[in-house]
Amino acid sequence: MKEFDYIIIGGGCAGLSLAYELEINDKLKAKTLAIIEPRAEYKRDKTWSFWKVMSHNFDDCVMKSWKNFTINITKKTNHLECQSYPYQSIDSGLFYEKIINSLKKNKNISFFKDISEINPKNSFIFNSVPSIKKNYLNLWQHFCGVEIETQKDFFDDEIFNLMDFDCDQRESVHFFYTLPYTKTKALIETTWLSKMNDNSQKDYDNQIKDYLENHLKLKDYKITYKEQGAIPLFYPTYEDTKNKINIGTAGGMTRLSTGYTFLNIQEHSKYICKNIENISKVKKFEISKKYQFLDDIFLRVLNENPKIMPVIFFKMFKSSPKTVIKFLSNKSNFLEDLSIILKMPKWTFVKALFR
Numbered sequence: 001m002k003e004f005d006y007i008i009i010g011g012g013c014a015g016l017s018l019a020y021e022l023e024i025n026d027k028l029k030a031k032t033l034a035i036i037e038p039r040a041e042y043k044r045d046k047t048w049s050f051w052k053v054m055s056h057n058f059d060d061c062v063m064k065s066w067k068n069f070t071i072n073i074t075k076k077t078n079h080l081e082c083q084s085y086p087y088q089s090i091d092s093g094l095f096y097e098k099i100i101n102s103l104k105k106n107k108n109i110s111f112f113k114d115i116s117e118i119n120p121k122n123s124f125i126f127n128s129v130p131s132i133k134k135n136y137l138n139l140w141q142h143f144c145g146v147e148i149e150t151q152k153d154f155f156d157d158e159i160f161n162l163m164d165f166d167c168d169q170r171e172s173v174h175f176f177y178t179l180p181y182t183k184t185k186a187l188i189e190t191t192w193l194s195k196m197n198d199n200s201q202k203d204y205d206n207q208i209k210d211y212l213e214n215h216l217k218l219k220d221y222k223i224t225y226k227e228q229g230a231i232p233l234f235y236p237t238y239e240d241t242k243n244k245i246n247i248g249t250a251g252g253m254t255r256l257s258t259g260y261t262f263l264n265i266q267e268h269s270k271y272i273c274k275n276i277e278n279i280s281k282v283k284k285f286e287i288s289k290k291y292q293f294l295d296d297i298f299l300r301v302l303n304e305n306p307k308i309m310p311v312i313f314f315k316m317f318k319s320s321p322k323t324v325i326k327f328l329s330n331k332s333n334f335l336e337d338l339s340i341i342l343k344m345p346k347w348t349f350v351k352a353l354f355r
């Protein structure tokens with residue numbers, strides 16, 4: 001059976017980002033790579049959004065960028081600017097197409113549906129398939145989004161809504177998220193932060209219909225695309241092995257307080273590419289321990305006090321938006337961290353720290 005220098009298990013966001021980074025930096029001219037991906041065809045299945053705090057390879061896959069956003073709780077709206085770090089949305093369909101077209105040109109790169117088709121014994125493996133053990137205490141960010149088109153101009157496409165908590169919370173944390181691509185086209189998402197053990201939270205279609213028709217008062221629209229998912233707000237099991245690195249969600253690239261993963265995947269890909277010649281010896285890349293610690297406390301507070309979370313998120317954005325964005329994107333310094341921490345209800349967080 002055929003052997004390869006490198007194997008990437010899972011040709012999704014992390015697997016393809018890494019393969020592309022290696023390819024454009026000429027790391028696959030003298031090395032062979034096998035990508036193991038079971039899906040029958042690549043089509044748009046996700047919209048990856050993030051504040052652009054660093055450069056990445058996919059500016060040509062960006063559907064829209066915004067420099068303004070809002071966050072709402074009942075009867076209050078905060079208008080914020082993100083000039084320095086625009087919020088971007090990437091179309092996964094364009095991302096897959098761009099990368100696959102580029103990788104297909106290199107004869108050293110091969111695609112397989114299953115790892116049993118090759119001999120992995122002497123390869124270095126990058127694995128993006130997470131190992132998730134069932135635990136009813138684990139928190140998830142689970143959501144469903146629809147892209148809609150309206151007959152008449154309806155949206156203000158200059159400003160997106162990051163979180164609208166003015167909705168049914170059902171003893172959990174729930175918000176809507178609206179990305180207006182044009183005046184007549186937007187992605188509307190219903191998002192829950194919960195243990196995912198309450199099936200009544202999963203009537204996503206009804207929630208979105210109610211939000212569109214009764215909250216936004218929009219009647220005349222058609223759904224053109226739908227995406228659904230659940231992001232683990234905990235780290236999947238990670239076994240340290242000499243010839244294997246986990247990447248993507250499996251590799252702990254999700255910021256647990258937010259679910260943001262895309263840019264961390266890009267940073268990890270750049271790190272691996274820079275160190276590829278010495279990959280089995282370099283330090284494991286991870287989201288800094290500072291954020292792991294702060295997110296752990298934040299999620300404990302969320303778990304125990306879901307009702308106060310809308311106000312906590314709202315208050316967090318009372319700091320300068322640039323500071324909050326840097327904090328949520330793992331780029332803040334000590335003083336910036338402090339300015340966010342001081343906005344939080346101190347006693348609630350101190351209690352969570354000692355629990």
Ligand SMILES: Cc1cc2nc3c(=O)[nH]c(=O)nc-3n(C[C@H](O)[C@H](O)[C@H](O)COP(=O)(O)OP(=O)(O)OC[C@H]3O[C@@H](n4cnc5c(N)ncnc54)[C@H](O)[C@@H]3O)c2cc1C
Nearest residue numbers: 010011012013014046047048049228229248249260261262
């Ligand atoms: C719908 C959705 C929207 C999201 N939106 C955002 C966002 O806006 N911003 C953000 O930062 N993050 C977002 N995320 C989180 C994160 O960025 C994505 O989940 C991202 O796709 C993670 O990349 P990955 O490579 O780890 O996983 P995936 O992209 O899921 O890739 C894993 C791949 O492994 C393949 N696979 C599965 N089983 C096997 C197997 N046994 N062998 C080989 N391959 C296998 C799958 O087919 C898949 O292609 C979103 C997640 C979802 C689900």
